Amino acid sequence: MGVPKKRTSKMRxxxxxxxxxxxxxxxxxxxxxxxxxxxxxxxxxxxxGTYGGREVVATE
Known part of the structure; x- marks a missing residue:
């Protein structure tokens, strides 16, 4: 199984x-x-306030 030899830096x-x-x-x-x-x-x-052709949210 492959294991990294060196730690990956934060920047990389x-x-x-x-x-x-x-x-x-x-x-x-x-x-x-x-x-x-x-x-x-x-x-x-x-x-x-409509979704899918019907009113779902009351608006002024």
């Missing part, structure tokens, strides 16, 4: 972990079908 470890941050894709923003405001997917609309 953190650099390797940070390299994956650039691979993440940007968050997709959709338009609310009711009020046409931008909404994150799988979230209730902050403007009108």
């Amino acid at each position: 470890r953190d650099r390797r972990r940070a390299a994956n941050n650039n691979l993440r894709s940007a968050v997709q923003v959709i338009k609310c079908p009711k009020c046409k405001e931008p909404v994150l997917p799988h979230r209730a609309c902050a403007a009108c």
Whole structure:
């Protein structure tokens, strides 16, 4: 079984972990079908309070 001969430094470890941050894709923003405001997917609309065609959050 392979065992590291030397300890991995904090800088090398953190650099390797940070390299994956650039691979993440940007968050997709959709338009609310009711009020046409931008909404994150799988979230209730902050403007009108609807999700999936029905009102789930009471808004003013």
